[in-house]
Amino acid sequence: EYSQEVNRRMAEPEHRGDITEVQALKMGGKLIVADYGAESCGDAVRLFWVVDPATDRILDCKFKSFGCGTAIASSDIMAELCIGKTVDEAIKITNIDVEYALRDNPDTPAVPPQKMHCSVMAYDVIKRAASIYKNVDESTLEDEVIVCECARVSLGTIEEVIRLN
């Protein structure tokens, strides 16, 4: 039911880890650390970005996760998708993109339906990182209705999933 890619990323998440202020400085960027979720809720993720203030480009990205295999694999691919993008481009990454990137072939979902929610957090934490970087309120970046707090599935996401399937 899970793609090989999910299994691979879970087994060996390339972008796991953290980035320190010193490392960010050495790369010539600004360190952004964003947290989403909580241990008591069942999933938590921490995102590290090094952003070049001149170009808004994400130079490096790492994550840490308290979550299931799907959450870890999703975070890993999400980190990969962030690297090289500008912050505004990164905001456009959705959990659908994340799930797509985890597929072995375009027609077979990477995870069973009840695990789709596990990829949503990867998308939420980007929004949070961007809002920290831009120093704006998150809600200005996201105007979708949250359907389910814990699973963090927004109506927009659901509609998108329905449309894409």
Next chain:
Amino acid sequence: MQRIYMDNNATTIVDPEVFLAMEPFFVRMYGNPNSLHSFGSEVKPSMAMAMEQLYQGINASDDDDIVVNSCATEGNNTVIMGIYFHSILGGDKNHIITTQVEHPAVTETCRFLEKLGVEVTYLPVNEEGVIHSDDVKNAITDRTALVSVMWANNETGMIFPVKQIAYACKNRGVLFHTDAVQAIGKLPVNVQEVPVDYLTFSAHKFHGPKGVGGLFIREGAPMVPLLHGGEHMGGLRSGTINVAGLVGMGKAMELAVGNLDYELSEVLRLRNKLEDAIAAIPDVLVVGKRIHRTPNTTLASVRGVEGEALIWDLNRQGIAASTGSACASESLEANPVMAAIGADKDLAHTGVRFSLSRFTTEEEIDHVIEIFPRVVERLRDISSTYAA
């Protein structure tokens, strides 16, 4: 890769002896026992033997009933819905007492009855995950129809004080049901010593087949069948009898009870060896005192590591464990027992359960002891919430 099965509270391997006992009843002796011809009558001795094995297994008396059904979920529903029809809709009672950590087959049936106006008390458990019999005593009112408390919990293995609860109910004239799914083959279950009115079990939890279970009904205890129809099981449970399933369950019961000494010594020793190793890892909490638990179960909370991720990693190493409840795997909620004992909210999603059986070997235990700490280390390294 060698695979190691340590999820015996979810389901068990069918004992090869049990399968051998069942096998003739598919292609060869396929008659309906209710039929008057030889195809019908030839299956009856084996069925009678199986019933005998069930009666002996829990020490039921000949005047009691054991109804063969499809699983403990059916048994639990039958008791609770039966009491609804008998004593609530058809009587003047309106109250059921249970606990917060029963199997969903009990709690969800109670929730359904709440919608129909029945009052249900869900007793909270202490930090070990059990209730005291006094909690039941104090909750009983004049309108209490039924108390339903499990013999042992599926997630923690914690043993409930069913004997004291049974006597407390008896003294107050309240009917008592116990879900003994996790007790059969792990603890002595004797309905002469513990005066329960109803007791339910499922064959696949003690090395019998899936899809068959039993419901003990003490002589005189009221029963409204859940499945109406032909006169099978003395009118208490209709539907063509699953002959192969019944024969398998009987054999499984005999073997489970016959191996009880082994379970209480060897399985216990292996479980303790594993548990010692798990508990030696920093920031790991084992739920409940050993002495209060079934001999095969350890539920541990590993701080900073999400339960499903742990199961996933163990599975990659060929080790089958669980987050605590097979049901939980389809839902997003926290493990209800972890939530109910509620010492620390952060631990609600960090449970991992190992449940052994008489088929578990020392070699397997040693292998898990070797692998488990490495898996924890890897996941804590990824974890956003754990700093060593």
Next chain:
Amino acid sequence: MQRIYMDNNATTIVDPEVFLAMEPFFVRMYGNPNSLHSFGSEVKPSMAMAMEQLYQGINASDDDDIVVNSCATEGNNTVIMGIYFHSILGGDKNHIITTQVEHPAVTETCRFLEKLGVEVTYLPVNEEGVIHSDDVKNAITDRTALVSVMWANNETGMIFPVKQIAYACKNRGVLFHTDAVQAIGKLPVNVQEVPVDYLTFSAHKFHGPKGVGGLFIREGAPMVPLLHGGEHMGGLRSGTINVAGLVGMGKAMELAVGNLDYELSEVLRLRNKLEDAIAAIPDVLVVGKRIHRTPNTTLASVRGVEGEALIWDLNRQGIAASTGSACASESLEANPVMAAIGADKDLAHTGVRFSLSRFTTEEEIDHVIEIFPRVVERLRDISSTYAA
């Protein structure tokens, strides 16, 4: 002594291919499909295939549900009790329509509901043992919640006009359930052509194992589960899934539907051959026109010969037949269908049913044709009510 099994409406031999399909799921692949590890996931493809075989077997659409349960008795109870909770207790309906010749799993559930104040119409049957769809139409009121009419009768094999009844119900916005236990593998069953809301079946009636059945629920039809608990079967039927049973039922469905042409030609031919020989005996009445019956069934009334005595004698000759209903064998009542068609009171206890299957051989038929008249002769010779 060669034994001949002609009681396939009571239960059937498990097809050896079905047993082969089931066998891996006892001792080898015993995981709980709800578990997250490989023991759980490895059983899923076979389960998915079995579900596919069930959907294809009755031509259900992907949006419909097929709930796997323990038998048709459970399915029938689930539908009727579900409607009670949904539309009667939880709505403003108060009426159920069924027939006088349903299986006890339907009629006894209805009788139970009558005690709870539900009005039930039991439509009488004509001399062939069926009802007309107009009878249903005329009985429907504004408060009718459910119509439950079997697809084919177990005792006579008579086929009911379910298509017309389904449309009559649809037109009046009434839910329709059919007990298709005796139709699967004997008639084309297509839920696209016959717009039933609910349909029930039992695997052991079509060469699958005992203790597993199915309940079709059309998309949008209301359903209150009978077994509450874990979230199995999408919340519609709790209890650990009987994996071996499901796999066996799927295979049995595939084979039953695959052999339908054979059933409708060869089994029909053999049944007719037997029936011709039986009908040639003086004072023997065969119930219902052949063309209105399932291809495998003959119910004959042998004047002057009590049914059980006939079965007994046949059994001594190695031939397994039945008095009409396996359930009846535990009760002393007259065969309900014989009573319902009620042409002649003297015939109520004289029924003998032969029900064939695709495993029935011509040689077996020839043997029965040889034996049966002798048995009748012997018993009539003893009979106090028959003078040749």
